[in-house]
Each structure stands twice: as C-alpha cells, then as structure tokens.
Amino acid sequence: MQGDDDLRARFRSLANEDASGEPPFPRERIDAARRTPHASRAFRAWYSPGGFALAGASLVAAAIVLAIGIVLGANTGYASARLAGDRQRDEMAAATSEVKRQITAMRASLARVRSDLARRARNGDDATRASLVFAESELRSMEASAERIDLDLVDRRSTPAPLPPMQLVGFPVKRALAITCGALAQPVPPPKQGVPVVDLPAATVMTRETFGGILGLRQSSDGSVLVNDAARRQITLFDTTLATSTVVMDSTPGTSTSYGQFATALIPFLGDSSLFGDRPTQTMLVLDGRGRVARSLALPRRLDFFAVNSGPSAMDAEGRLVYRGMRPMPGMHMPLAPQTMGLADSIPILRADLDFRRIDTIGRIARPVMKVMTQPTSDGKIGSLWTVDPLQSVDEWAVLSNGAVAFVRGHDYHVDWIQAGGSAMATPKLPFDWKRLGDDDKARVTDSVRAGQNALLANGYPQAEYGIFNPCGAPATNGPPPGATGRAGNGGAPPADMDRSGCAQVIQTSYIPAVGGVPARAISQALPPFADLIRAGPVADYRAPIGINSTLADRDGNLWILPRLSTLSKNGELVYDVVNAEGKLFERVRLPAGRAIAGFGKGGVVYLTSGDRASGFHLERTKLPPRATSPK
Amino acid sequence: MADLDEELARHHRASFGWALACCRWDPAAAEDVLQTAYLRVIDGRARFAGESEFRAFLFGVIRRTASEARRRRAIRATLSLSVLRHEPSAPSVPHTALGAIIRDETSRELIAALGQLSARQRDVLHLVFYQDFTIASAADVLGVSVGSARVHYERGKAQLRRILKNETNGAHDAR
Numbered sequence: 098m099q100g101d102d103d104l105r106a107r108f109r110s111l112a113n114e115d116a117s118g119e120p121p122f123p124r125e126r127i128d129a130a131r132r133t134p135h136a137s138r139a140f141r142a143w144y145s146p147g148g149f150a151l152a153g154a155s156l157v158a159a160a161i162v163l164a165i166g167i168v169l170g171a172n173t174g175y176a177s178a179r180l181a182g183d184r185q186r187d188e189m190a191a192a193t194s195e196v197k198r199q200i201t202a203m204r205a206s207l208a209r210v211r212s213d214l215a216r217r218a219r220n221g222d223d224a225t226r227a228s229l230v231f232a233e234s235e236l237r238s239m240e241a242s243a244e245r246i247d248l249d250l251v252d253r254r255s256t257p258a259p260l261p262p263m264q265l266v267g268f269p270v271k272r273a274l275a276i277t278c279g280a281l282a283q284p285v286p287p288p289k290q291g292v293p294v295v296d297l298p299a300a301t302v303m304t305r306e307t308f309g310g311i312l313g314l315r316q317s318s319d320g321s322v323l324v325n326d327a328a329r330r331q332i333t334l335f336d337t338t339l340a341t342s343t344v345v346m347d348s349t350p351g352t353s354t355s356y357g358q359f360a361t362a363l364i365p366f367l368g369d370s371s372l373f374g375d376r377p378t379q380t381m382l383v384l385d386g387r388g389r390v391a392r393s394l395a396l397p398r399r400l401d402f403f404a405v406n407s408g409p410s411a412m413d414a415e416g417r418l419v420y421r422g423m424r425p426m427p428g429m430h431m432p433l434a435p436q437t438m439g440l441a442d443s444i445p446i447l448r449a450d451l452d453f454r455r456i457d458t459i460g461r462i463a464r465p466v467m468k469v470m471t472q473p474t475s476d477g478k479i480g481s482l483w484t485v486d487p488l489q490s491v492d493e494w495a496v497l498s499n500g501a502v503a504f505v506r507g508h509d510y511h512v513d514w515i516q517a518g519g520s521a522m523a524t525p526k527l528p529f530d531w532k533r534l535g536d537d538d539k540a541r542v543t544d545s546v547r548a549g550q551n552a553l554l555a556n557g558y559p560q561a562e563y564g565i566f567n568p569c570g571a572p573a574t575n576g577p578p579p580g581a582t583g584r585a586g587n588g589g590a591p592p593a594d595m596d597r598s599g600c601a602q603v604i605q606t607s608y609i610p611a612v613g614g615v616p617a618r619a620i621s622q623a624l625p626p627f628a629d630l631i632r633a634g635p636v637a638d639y640r641a642p643i644g645i646n647s648t649l650a651d652r653d654g655n656l657w658i659l660p661r662l663s664t665l666s667k668n669g670e671l672v673y674d675v676v677n678a679e680g681k682l683f684e685r686v687r688l689p690a691g692r693a694i695a696g697f698g699k700g701g702v703v704y705l706t707s708g709d710r711a712s713g714f715h716l717e718r719t720k721l722p723p724r725a726t727s728p729k
Numbered sequence: 730m731a732d733l734d735e736e737l738a739r740h741h742r743a744s745f746g747w748a749l750a751c752c753r754w755d756p757a758a759a760e761d762v763l764q765t766a767y768l769r770v771i772d773g774r775a776r777f778a779g780e781s782e783f784r785a786f787l788f789g790v791i792r793r794t795a796s797e798a799r800r801r802r803a804i805r806a807t808l809s810l811s812v813l814r815h816e817p818s819a820p821s822v823p824h825t826a827l828g829a830i831i832r833d834e835t836s837r838e839l840i841a842a843l844g845q846l847s848a849r850q851r852d853v854l855h856l857v858f859y860q861d862f863t864i865a866s867a868a869d870v871l872g873v874s875v876g877s878a879r880v881h882y883e884r885g886k887a888q889l890r891r892i893l894k895n896e897t898n899g900a901h902d903a904r
Contacts, residue, residue: 108858
C-alpha cells in the first residue's frame with residue numbers, strides 16, 4: 098500500500114472538502130421519528146384525506162361510466178350481442194336461400210328420374226330390374242339428404258343462436274364474454290398432415306355389355322358416354338345410366354359409319370365433339386356428342402396423322418391441337434441386314450394451329466434411346482424389331498382440361514407446365530418414395546429384364562415395344578390393343594399403325610404392361626429370339642418414378658400420375674397421385690382392386706374397367722367423394 | 730437507545746461521505762438518503778445483529794437506501810417520459826457554480842475519474858482510501874466476497890491511475 102499514497106492523499110483531500118459541506122446530525126428529526134410509530138407515518142404519507150378523496154372520486158366516476166355504458170348498450174343495441182346475432186342470422190338466411198333453391202331443383206330432377214324408373218319398371222324389363230332397384234334406393238337416399246338439409250335450414254331460421262346456459266339477456270358485456278368463451282371452448286380440428294389418400298368408392302353403375310378393349314371414352318355434357326371399343330372396332334353411345342347403348346360406328350366396312358380396319362383414338366375436340374382418325378384419307382373426322390360424323394378436318398401436315406393418333410392428343414385453351422411428334426430417325430430406309438441403330442433420346446411435343454396451319458414444337462419428353470433391328474423372318478419376310486431400354490427414366494405429358502400442358506419429368510418427378518395463357522413454369526418436385534438401387538439390385542434388375550425380354554421374344558414378343566413390317570399384301574396381323582391401356586377418355590395410347598410405302602405396317606405397343614395387368618396381344622408370326630435384344634445402359638441409382646403412359650388428365654383440371662411404386666397399394670390396387678393446375682399434389686386416389694381407369698367425367702366422375710380379356714371388360718362409373726377443400 | 734444515537738452521530742461524517750459517493754456526489758440526495766437510512770436503523774427496519782462492525786452495517790444500509798432511491802428516481806423519470814428527452818449522461822460532479830467554488834481542481838479530477846469506473850470499483854476504492862476500510866470490511870459492506878472485492882480494488886486502482894495520468898498529461902499539453 099506504500100505506492101498508493103498519492104491516491105490516498107487525493108481521497109483525503111476529497112474527504113476534507115466533503116466535511117466542509119457536511120450537514121448537522123439530524124437529532125431532532127430522529128427524536129420526532131422515534132416518537133411517531135412507523136405505521137402511522139406511512140399512513141399519513143400515503144393515505145392522507147386527500148388521497149382518500151381522490152380514490153373515492155375515481156371509484157364513483159368509474160361506476161357512473163360503467164352504468165351509462167350498460168344502459169346504453171342494453172337499450173340501443175349498440176355493440177349488443179343480440180344485434181350481432183340477428184345480423185349473423187340474416188346473412189345466414191341469405192346464403193341458405195341459394196341452397197334452398199338448389200334443393201328445390203334437385204327435388205324436381207329426382208321426381209323426373211323416379212317417374213322414368215317407374216315407367217321402365219312397368220315395361221317389365223327384367224334385365225334392368227336389379228339396377229333399377231339400386232337406383233331407386235339411391236334416389237331415396239338423396240331425397241332423405243335433401244329433406245335433412247331443408248329441415249336444418251328451417252331450424253336455423255326459426256331458432257336464434259344458442260345462448261349460454263346462464264340467463265344473460267340484457268347484459269351485453271357478460272353475454273359477449275360468454276359467447277367468446279364458448280367459441281374458444283370449441284374444439285379446434287387438428288390440421289391434417291401429409292397428402293390425403295382417397296379410396297375411390299365402388300362403382301354404382303356398370304354396363305351389362307362387355308368390351309374387347311376400351312381405348313378411351315368421352316362423356317358429353319348431357320351425361321351420355323361415347324365408348325371407343327378399339328378391340329371390336331366399335332364406338333358405342335351409352336345413356337347416363339349406362340343401361341342402354343347404341344352402336345354408332347362398327348367394324349362393318351364400306352358404310353358411312355364404318356370404324357375402319359385399325360384401332361383409332363377418340364381425341365377430345367371442342368365442346369362435346371371428338372376427333373377420330375380416318376385412315377384412308379388421313380384426315381380427322383369430327384364426331385358430335387352422339388357419335389355422328391359432322392365434318393372432316395385436314396391436319397396441317399398429313400404425315401402427322403400417325404403422330405396425332407399415337408399419344409394422348411388434346412386441344413389446348415386456344416383450340417390448338419397438341420400431340421406427340423414422331424421420334425426423329427436417321428432415315429426412312431431400313432437396312433435388310435440384322436443390325437441396330439440408335440435413335441434420338443427424346444420426342445417432341447407439337448402444337449398445331451388448325452386455323453393458320455402452323456405447327457410448332459412446345460416441348461420434348463425424354464425417351465430412352467431406341468434400337469431397331471431388322472432381319473429376315475422365319476418365313477423369309479423382313480421384320481424390324483424396335484426396342485427401348487425399360488430401365489431408364491422417361492417423361493410423360495398430358496393436356497389438362499383447362500388447356501394447360503403438363504410435362505412430368507421422370508428423372509426427378511417434377512412437372513413443367515405451359516399454362517393456358519402460354520406462360521411456362523416449373524413446379525417443385527412431387528413427393529415420392531425414392532428407392533436407391535445398390536450394385537446387387539442393379540445386377541438383379543438387369544438380369545431380370547434380360548430374362549424377361551428373352552421370354553417375351555420366345556413367346557412371340559408380347560408386351561414389348563416393337564414394330565413389325567409385314568410384307569405387302571399380307572393379312573393384317575396387328576390385333577387390337579389390350580383391353581385397358583391406362584389412358585383416359587382423351588384417346589389414350591393407341592397402336593400406331595404405320596404404313597410405309599403402302600405395303601408395310603408397323604405395330605407399336607407399350608413395353609409397360611397394360612394397366613390392370615391386361616396382357617398385350619401375341620404376334621402370330623414370331624421372329625426367332627434375339628438374345629441380345631436389349632443392351633441395358635447403366636442402371637440409374639434410383640428406380641424411375643413413372644413409366645410410359647402413366648399420366649391422365651381428368652375433366653376437372655387435374656393431372657393424374659401413376660407412379661411405378663406405391664406403398665399405399667394394399668392388394669395390388671392402382672394408386673394415383675393427383676396434381677392440381679398449380680402443381681400441388683393434393684391427394685392420392687386408390688382405385689378399387691382389379692380396376693383401371695377408362696376415362697373421366699366432370700365433377701369427379703371416374704369411369705373404370707373391370708373384367709378380363711377372356712370374358713370381356715365391363716365399364717363402370719363411380720364418383721370421387723366430395724373434397725373437404727377445393728384442390729385449388 | 731441513546732447508544733444508538735451516539736453511534737450514528739459518531740459516524741455521521743463518514744456516513745455523509747459514503748452517502749455522497751453512493752449518490753454520485755449529489756449533496757441533497759445524499760442528505761435525504763442519510764436521513765432515511767438513520768430512520769430505518771432507529772425504526773428497527775434495519776437491525777444491527779452485531780456480526781460485523783457497526784460502521785460496516787451502517788454503510789450497507791446507506792448503500793441499499795441509495796440504491797432504492799436511485800431506482801425510484803429512474804421509475805419516476807420513466808413514468809414522466811423524461812427519459813425520452815435527450816439528456817447526455819450527467820457527470821458525477823454536479824457542475825454548479827457552488828461546486829466549482831467549493832471543489833478544488835484535484836478533487837474535481839478525482840470525482841470525474843471515479844465517475845468513469847464501474848460502481849463496484851468506485852465503491853471499493855472509496856471505502857478503502859476514503860473511509861480507511863480494509864478490503865474485507867469493504868466486501869462486507871458491498872455484500873461480495875473478499876476475493877471479488879480484491880479484484881475490484883486492484884483493477885479499479887489501475888484504471889483510476891490511468892485515467893488520472895491521462896488527464897494530467899492532457900492538462901499539460903493544453904498549457
């Protein structure tokens with residue numbers, strides 16, 4: 098502390114100065130404080146008469162203001178819960194009047210349908226009696242629902258809003274508090290997690306007739322349905338109940354209603370009309386909603402006739418025809434010696450303006466490199482085998498009912514869009530349970546594909562993507578496509594029957610097994626097996642999410658995608674990812690077991706096929722349950 | 730009772746110096762704090778238990794009373810929104826005309842330098858150099874451990890020297 102003398106000196110100087118200003122010791126005050134207890138001092142300090150007066154005045158003022166507020170609120174209704182309730186009921190009544198009107202219209206429709214059913218029952222049509230009874234029960238159920246809704250509306254109008262159990266009328270503040278507390282006590286529904294899974298209900302209506310293979314359908318605005326039975330070369334018009342049918346085009350050649358020799362798609366056109374390819378003239382017939390030929394329409398480029406009929410062609414929002422182009426090829430000449438040649442790894446999506454006769458490319462979809470092998474067949478003719486590598490990812494596309502074009506990218510499972518207004522955008526990746534393939538998995542997949550290919554070849558090439566050039570004049574061997582192709586009413590993926598030099602036809606079917614497990618048709622003229630059919634390239638690290646022909650467009654502006662894998666499939670049901678026009682996966686729809694989609698109608702109507710190839714396929718109709726919220 | 734009065738009176742000068750230090754050398758505030766502390770001792774609201782020397786106990790009462798008074802002033806200033814007015818941080822020494830006359834230059838430098846220290850350092854230095862407390866007694870007054878008080882003492886002393894030296898050099902340069 099020796100070194101601190103300077104500081105100590107400074108502090109002492111400061112102390113001396115402070116001492117000069119030191120106040121005297123407050124002895125008198127201390128004595129006075131000792132004579133007065135602390136409590137009384139504190140009381141005097143804080144609870145003086147002035148303080149009491151002030152506090153009392155404040156209380157009186159508060160009571161007066163509160164009383165005035167209560168009186169005014171109760172008498173004038175201003176800020177009254179009763180008045181608010183009346184306003185709310187008036188708004189509710191206005192909103193429900195529209196519902197009431199709709200119920201009235203629905204009752205009228207029900208009455209008409211009931212009388213129609215009764216008339217049919219009187220006619221003694223035993224065959225349709227079962228379906229009529231079922232329809233009758235459905236009608237009763239709908240009527241009961243309508244009555245319940247009506248009764249509910251009447252009750253709401255006649256009874257005021259429920260009051261709390263306490264007698265609080267006349268006390269607006271208490272009443273408002275009680276209503277607020279009651280509302281807060283209402284249980285809040287927990288937010289839903291993940292993508293909801295919707296089980297498509299079992300069909301309510303089914304055709305009695307069977308089909309050889311449905312290649313799309315078209316539901317008209319009046320509810321009738323045009324069904325394209327490509328296997329039997331027929332187009333059949335069904336009424337709304339699917340009970341009665343009329344064949345509007347059949348396989349009989351030489352008539353004005355002849356279907357033609359080859360399977361042809363039914364492409365949705367403007368309104369209820371459809372386009373139907375006329376192969377001899379390579380023009381498109383315009384069919385009205387009843388299946389009658391209204392006129393014919395020439396494509397801007399005649400060579401695109403086969404391309405238009407080879408994919409899910411449709412019209413966009415501007416009335417332009419969108420279709421899948423042909424894969425660019427190095428040349429039309431096919432070598433006669435057995436060899437392979439590589440083709441382009443993508444296919445253009447074209448858009449044809451039928452008014453200005455213009456065609457432009459709006460996008461491309463990935464397709465694995467195709468190999469073509471040409472060699473003499475066993476009977477000395479020339480055959481070419483077209484093969485694709487099924488292990489590579491592919492893209493798919495569809496035209497939505499609102500005119501937007503969707504490109505589903507298989508490598509990362511996202512969707513690129515060309516909106517109805519022409520703007521392009523990409524939406525985020527869709528959720529998918531990606532499965533990584535190890536080396537062993539890759540080897541196993543490669544081996545199984547090769548074995549499967551060899552088995553297919555040995556059995557006459559069913560289920561392979563191939564083409565066969567038949568000799569000139571040979572009887573047509575290209576049979577119908579499988580019963581269900583997985584394509585919807587927009588035409589689906591028909592076999593592209595190519596006619597080269599007027600004497601050769603090419604049959605193309607998808608390698609992917611037809612939806613519903615329906616096998617493809619075997620070829621009668623079998624080529625000798627190609628052990629080296631597919632040189633599978635490097636297998637991707639992840640299993641491809643989608644395959645060929647895996648997209649559908651419904652009539653409500655949604656895109657249906659069928660992933661290759663789904664853990665939601667319990668017994669082999671098909672589970673579709675449903676994506677809205679904003680690219681959001683808003684629900685997954687699980688089909689009933691053994692069913693495949695044949696087409697769509699408006700308002701969530703789904704047409705399904707059931708049955709098998711031996712006994713034929715039935716067409717069924719069902720409807721998606723109402724969604725809790727709009728998919729938009 | 731008379732003994733208590735005598736004890737208070739005996740330490741009155743030192744108590745006033747300590748109250749001044751606790752009130753940042755504001756004599757009026759120091760006087761109020763001192764009277765309030767006396768009343769607390771006399772009322773029995775602050776009881777001397779005999780566990781330390783009386784002066785240390787009294788200084789502790791004064792320090793707490795000054796802290797409460799400071800908090801009350803801060804609350805009052807907040808409620809009256811005076812904190813929103815731009816008021817530069819007031820120096821520890823009130824620059825009144827009277828203060829300039831009373832204080833000599835050395836004391837004013839010391840008070841200004843003490844104002845730049847932390848409260849703990851300032852209190853420890855004041856108790857040791859001004860009141861001749863030991864560091865242990867200072868720790869008792871401040872309610873901290875002896876080790877902590879020693880650290881504050883050493884650091885405060887070094888800081889105070891540095892500040893005073895800088896001020897001295899600045900004054901010479903100015904001349």
